[in-house]
Amino acid sequence: MVIFSASNERESRVKAYPMDKDRYIALGLMSGTSLDGVDVAIIETDGFEIFGFGDTAESNFSKDDKTILQAATQDALDWGFAGPPPNSFARAEDVVDRVHVDAIGALTADIIGYHGQTILHHPPLNSQDGQTLQLGRGRTLADELGVPVVYDFRTADVSAGGQGAPLAPIYHEALCRYSGLSGRNAVLNIGGVSNVSLIEDGQLQWATDCGPGNGPLDSWIVSNSAGSFDRDGLLSFEGVVDHAMINQWLEQSFFARPIPRSADRYDFDVLDDLQGYSLEDGAATLAAFCAQSIATVLEAGNVDRVIVCGGGRRNPAIVTMLDIHTDAEVIRAEDVGWDGDMLEAQAFAYLAVRSLKNLPISFPSTTGAPAPKTGGRIIYPKA
């Protein structure tokens, strides 16, 4: 959303900041598609290896902030990248910037990776160019915090014909190496959308978005005025899964697209099909839709172990269903010593350093980009 000349900024300020350090203290920011809030994580890295983990923080969107972001998201879906952007984006971007600054508080670092809030994501499809939009002004954060900021991580990949997501896989590879994990490991994130990276003996093989994460289930719970998500999977456990309905949903064109593919949070618009279902049966069917769509991708990977990260790992109904549908061992991030809530924020800290060093952040095997590509724009604080 932010339009400025990154190259001029870079040239004028590049000398004032440490560009050639062996190791960087990098702070990553993630505000995911579930619109629940902002995660902050600090890591030490050279853009290849992880040397350690620092402080973390989080900040939830207030009810009013969430209303503004949801309105902008709805406007984005109606807009579809056609014509001038809706007016609501500017106000939503103010919210995104402010909540990120608040979440960081007194934390500081050499470099910040600011993912921003994905408001609309159209990967390239049927020879149509892709477009993706993350709200968040790198300039605001850089000036307010006095630290160089890398932002707009996805545009370069999409412009090159890639899916624009997932970008975390190269970080997943570094993390598996850091933890000395051998064998065929699937690092699975279950957020609003689910995505997986296959890492064999510390080497990234391929990655993709799998399909729906918690997104449709969250929407179902909200539309039934039963809260904002199915806490601890209690409703999903109570219901009966409609397998015929899931098979029908799995016929959607998204699942026929080749891997790697990426999705928008609102691509799985299936709630109309659940009219007349009880709250519990709808929840069970949506939890199983998430688990089965993941299991289908995992089948292609001949995986030894699935390491589940993201908020969905807290839904035991989804994790149990996944366990049933896959032959691999299913464990949670914490079982290998990782912070399952902070992985994505850590990833954008890592990617910021890679971007600073002009290293690739996306690959043919992760986003379908024609060649390994760097990405992200760097902006320096005004003196």
Ligand SMILES: Nc1ncnc2c1ncn2[C@@H]1O[C@H](COP(=O)(O)OP(=O)(O)OP(=O)(O)O)[C@@H](O)[C@H]1O
């Ligand atoms: N205790 C819990 N029980 C069940 N589900 C939970 C629990 N805690 C979190 N969740 C689920 O996790 C979701 C948030 O997950 P997360 O923060 O990983 O998503 P995100 O980062 O916003 O999404 P994405 O990864 O797609 O960008 C919530 O919306 C909810 O569905």
Ligand SMILES: CC(=O)N[C@H]1[C@@H]2OC[C@@H](O2)[C@@H](O)[C@@H]1O[C@H](C)C(=O)O
């Ligand atoms: C367009 C976009 O923001 N996609 C997110 C979303 O949330 C999960 C999944 O869909 C993933 O592809 C991506 O985020 C993670 C951090 C990624 O790029 O790896």
